[in-house]
Every structure is written in structure tokens, then in C-alpha cells.
Amino acid sequence: MTTVKQRANAHLPPKVMSTSGRLTIGFVGYGRVGKSTLLQALLNNKIDLSKRKTHPTSELHVVSAHIYKCSFPNTPCYRSRVNGNVVPALCGFPGHELNSMVLSRDVSFVDCPGEVQFASTMLGALCLVDVIFILSTATGVFTQSPSFELLAAANILGKKVVVIQSMIDSTNETRGMQCIEPLIIPISAWNRTNINEVCKVISDISVEEYDDHSPVGMLIYSNCTEVDQESGDTILTIYGRLLKGTFKQNQRLEIRPGAVSLDEDGRPKCNPIIIELTSLESEGGMPTSGSLISVKAAINYDLVGNLVTDMTGYISGDVGSLPDVFSALEIKVSLLPFMFNPYTEELEVTSKILENEKLLMTIGMLSTSATVRKVMDNAVIDFAIH
Template identity: 30%
Template sequence: MSETKIKSVLVAQDIKTLDPTKLTPLSPEVISRQATINIGTIGHVAHGKSTVVKAISGVQTVRFTSEFKRNITIKLGYANAKIYKCTNPECHRPGCYRSFRSNTEDSPLCDRPGCGGHMQLLRHVSFVDCPGHDVLMATMLNGAAVMDAALLLIAGNESCPQPQTSEHIAAIEIMNLKNIIILQNKIDLVKEAAAKEQYGQILKFIQGTVAEGAPIIPISAQMKYNIEVICEYIVKKIPIPVRDFTSDPRLIVIRSFDVNKPGARVDDLKGGVAGGSILKGVLKIGDEVEVRPGVITKDLDGRMKCLPLFSRILSLYAEENDLQYAVPGGLIGVGTRIDPSLCRADRLVGQVLGAVGKLPEIFISLEVNFFLLRRLLGVKSEGGEKQSKVRKLAKDDTLMVNIGSTSTGCRVTAVKHDLAKLTLLTPVCTMEGEKIALSRRVDKNWRLIGWGTIKKGTLIEA
């Protein structure tokens, strides 16, 4: 990632001339301002996920005091980057590939000494930086819901696989993610023989998994070695996802904020901001939107009720770029008129935002077709083989279920063969056919035990 300062000249957007049928993820007015591909960074704790994102995008995803103190990612981090290729034929690969911040102009000059060619914008990507710590598995699964591809980080100075490396691979397998690039990081800390030995371990580990056949790139994120190679592989190995621009818009919320400073005057208060990824359709400034399930309350009899939130879009942002309209892909900040107290501290995470009256139903119980893993991943058990086996589902089991960006507890009320009925602790906005991940509490931590598909469910009473 070059440190060269480049002035920001971006292609203008105009709602009046917007025609969703003519948009593609590579349309200049789209790719200039917002990312259209979501790439997750996954892997074991402290293997360098956040450092790689910073090396490519120039953005520090570790933003909270608690994260700095413990040197781990706790919340989902996010950062956008533009990837370019120099048009000068004398500028050879991989050095002709470069990445810059999201607000960089679309055709900067190549910064390689003696080149002087112009760079051509090829991709605008959004990184979803997932935590690698075992107790934060639910957060990682929420991030996996919006990923189109993944960078799997493996530290060169540790044996492979580490516990969460296996768990994250299983999670992306569940999410049906097929585009993976493996980064053998911290290569500057080991001798060549040790790096080659670990390369063999990686090949053995990915055999038979969704990552089999994925390219393995030796890098040093800290020293910025081989970052251009990652950029080249992102362009060549990760296909542009097929996007639906014409359906009713739907965004899943993975972060939410109150952007007001403490002590702000009443007249200066701004509405809450929802951050997430658009699954389909186009959101425009001025659109009327609905957020489901919305505010969840209980009546005196203990019955749950949901009050969807209705609002208007006041602003749209993709990192530092303001938008007139936003399309699927990338992480988008949606400024609304919703009471900021309902959005602060990620309170809207797991909710769905979209066109009024066009969102899926809200369910309080689900019938799922489930599949269990043979053994627990990421558990170094002292009890050996027996202890790491996944116990079958039984009535009254307490599980955690991940649906899209929602994590909620649930109780198993019935099991028959590979079908289970789950009563949820909090209502979810979802639909039949949606994939879910199932986790069980093992040694005080939630562990991934399997996945399932929603067959049907019980709607919440209006």
C-alpha cells in the first residue's frame, strides 16, 4: 500500500439519471465510490488478520480501547480499498498491482520509480475483519454472512492448524464460501526450511476442505512483503459476484451507531446509523425504509411483540465517500431518523433494513433440517477423542443459532432424525431456505457443532 498522498476525484452519482437495470458492480459511478465485493479475513487469534487489512487498505480496523489493550479484534472491523493495475506495459507484475484508500481518484499516476504510467481501477473491495478468538466465534459467523470471499491467515511461526483455523474453515464451508486465498504470514520470522515444512502442513490441512486447491501466498503483513501479490490474486482469483440491482432493497445490519457527541444540543441531534451490506436492490437517499424485527417487547403474559421501525434515509456513506445511492456489496453506513438510543452500541445488529412492507416475516420458532459435525473443532480436549465428539441433539438442549447477522439463543423442543424444532429467545426476521449455524456451550464457550436449513417456522403475533 503506497503512502503517496493522492487527491480525491471521484465519479459523480445522480439519482435523477439512475437506472438500476444498467448498473453492474464495475460501473464507474459505483466502483468509484463504493466497494462491490466483501472479503473476510479469517484465521486463528494473533495470526495477523488486522495487520493484513491495514497493509492493503491503509485503514486500522482495531478501533476500540479494549481491543488495543488486549491486541485482539473483538468487534467486526471493516475497511475499504481500491485495487489498481498500471497501464504501462514496462511495469511488470506483481509490482504493477497497487492498493490505495477508498477515497483515491480513479486514475492516479503509478508511484514506481521511473514508471510514470497511469493506474487503472480494477476492483473496489471491502474487508470484513473477523475476530480469531474462540470466545468470539459468534461475531465471526455474523461477519461470514456478508462475505463473497475470504483471506485465510496462517502464521508462519506456529504449527498448522491452530484451533480456530479449523473452526473458521468449517464456518465458511457452512456459508458456502468457495473463493479463498491462503496467506502464510510472518514469513520474515522463520527460516526457509521451516516455511517449506509449514507449507506442507497447510497443504495437508486443506485437503478435502472447501480451501483445497486455494493459492498459498507467503507474506509479511508487518513488513508489507508480497502485498502486491495479494492484490493481483484478488483481481484474478476472486470472481465478481452476480448482483441483483432490480429487486426491492434489503440490507443486513452488522454494526449500528449513535454518532452524536456527548452533550450535543437537542437541535443538533442526528438519527442513528445502521452499517451493513446490501444483499439485493439499490438504496437511495430519501427512500422510506423499514427495520425488522424492530423494537421487541413483552406483554404482561410474557408474550413477545415486535414493533418494526419506519424511517427515511438521510445519508449514505461507504467509509469516507458519500453516496447518492448504494448497491449490493461492500459495507454501507445508512443515516436514518431512527432514535439514536435504539442504534447505539450495536443494538440493531441482526436486524434487516429494506423497502417498507417487502421484508421477510418475523419468526419466534423454527423447524430446521440439520447436519452435525462429527467432532468439535478448535477444542484441545484432555479427554481425547471421546470428549471432542459432537453429542447428538436432544430435547431441551440450549443452543446458539446464527441466521444472517443475527445471533440468538434457542431451546430444542423436538428432534426427529435430522429435523429439529427450535424455540428462539428473540424473534428473527428470516425466510424459509435460509442457512443457519448451530453452536453449543462447551467448557464455558460456544462451539460450532453443525448447521441447518430453515424448513418452516411460527410467525410472531402482530
């Protein structure tokens, strides 16, 4: 492990944007704002109007779907289906009943937890997706809700954002329109109001093309282990997003940070985990970069079992190609002017960061505690990571 200091950004080549690649969309929003209900509507699942979900989402829920559009030019007719379901053959919209439907977009949806206690999981998921759909209720004032923080975080990450005003069936038109701006799509997932408009927005979004030719790099968002009943081997299954490169069968992969120990001088040392793939699956078919995938490998549980209980936020890739692991960071920060207090349910002025203060840091999808060692000029802070 080493200490890293702030460095100037290297010159980066221009981004290549495309509307044809696979798109990963994260649904975020605090509280019961209808994220899972909107997901059901987009997947064309039946929604039981007599039963509204009472338990919150506590972990990431990932599902893949296809967006179809009418083959007739310049028509606002769209349909969506979960992968594996029957493809709509005909448009069916008034005036276009006999027109065929064509595939417009492959998309993966990530339903994020909305309760305040799962805030680090929600913020970490922002790094996993291309586009962020922030949901806010029609009766709430967006700038006075915790969704304000999500919009600020998305802006810092440079993510594309669509704000969706949900539950418009629960308010009058005048009250709902007070919150609507050009950025916002008003919907009712229960009544499927404006779901077609959401599909159109998804189809038209352009994102940066991914690199299939670089060494493999994958961000892990979940994992589990199970015993194969036939061979008796312990199988490790890793779920993540392939950020670059392309996996191959029987490929050797490195997982970082892995195990952390002390060297002869008492300094932290990173010991990556090495695995060999036995199988891989992709949400969208072929496991190309940008896809949400799962990979499996047989492991020696006695040696690494305690290291793979929770690898959320870890990275995996070609052996020897992954970045260094750091034990301390020097970061320039920009504090948001306000933060949401879940106890008073109000926005409050953000307090200054103090020396020796303990903070929860979410970097990518990995959260850890850190102690502020020094606060310097220009908002540069020296953190010791635990």
C-alpha cells in the same frame, strides 16, 4: 411471528459472475495471526516494526480501498491504496517504472475479531462478505487449529476462500513450506512479502453480480445514536451491506425484527421499526447494491430509543418487502466432525445435540439462544428461539 419448516429449494436462475464489481473481503482467524497487520500493509499504511499490537480486535473494522495494476499487459505489478489517498501515477516496479497504473478493483476489507469469546461475531461476519481470507501462522498446523472450523463454515456458506499463511518471517523456509498448498499464499505483512500477490488474487476474484432493481434489502452490522447539536433531534446511524436494490433520499424503511410483544392470544408478535432516511453514504461512492453503506434517520428516542441500542444482525428494506420473523425453526443440520476447545487448544470430537439442550444460534449476523425441543431422524432438529 410464525413457525417455519424445512422446505425444498425453489428453482434458482443461474448466477451471473463478474470480476469488475465491488468486492467485500473478510479477514478471519483465531488469535494473533496478523489480520490487522496485513490490512495495514494492503492499505499502504506505515507499520511500526518496534510495536506489535497487543490488544485483540473486538469488533468489526471496515475500510475501503482501491487495487491498481500496471497498464502494461500481463505484468504482475499491483499496488493498493485506502480510499482518499494519493493514486499512484506510475508503476515503479523494476522494468516498468514509467508505465501508468490503472484501477483494477474497488474493495472493502472487514477485519473480524479473532478471540474465541468473539466467535459469534466472526462467524456472523462471514455472511457479510463475498470472499473470506483465513489467516493461519506459518508455524502452526492448519488442520489442527481453530481455523479448521472457519474453513468448514465458509464451505457450508458457499463462500470463496483464500488461505493466507502469515508471519513467514518468523520461521525457516522448510518449516513454512510443509504447510503450503496451492490454496495458500505465504506472506509477511511486516516485511510486505507477497503483498503484491495478495493484490493480484483480489483483482482476479469473480463474484456474483448484485441486483440493483429489486426492493431494498440491507444487512445491518452496527448502529449508533447521537443528538444533533443544531436541531436537537436524535439521529440514528445504521451501518450495513446493501444486498439488493438502491436507496433513495427520504425513503421510508422498515427494520425487522424490531420490537417483540405478545398478541391477545399470548403469541409473540413482531412490531417493525419504521424510519425515514435523511442521508446516506457509501464506502465506494455511489450506494449501489453490494456496497457497504451508512444511512441516517431522525427518530423519536422516547418511542424507539430502547429498541435501537444494538441492531447487529437486523435487516432493513422497503416497507412491506421484508421476510417473516419466526419464533421456532425446524432445521436439518450437519455437525462438523471436530470442534476447537479453547481451553485445551485442541480439536475434539463434536458431541451429539440433545433434547432440551440450550445452544447459541448465529443466523446471518444475529445471535440468539435457543432450546432443542426435539431431535428427529435425518439430523432434523426442532428449535425454540428465545
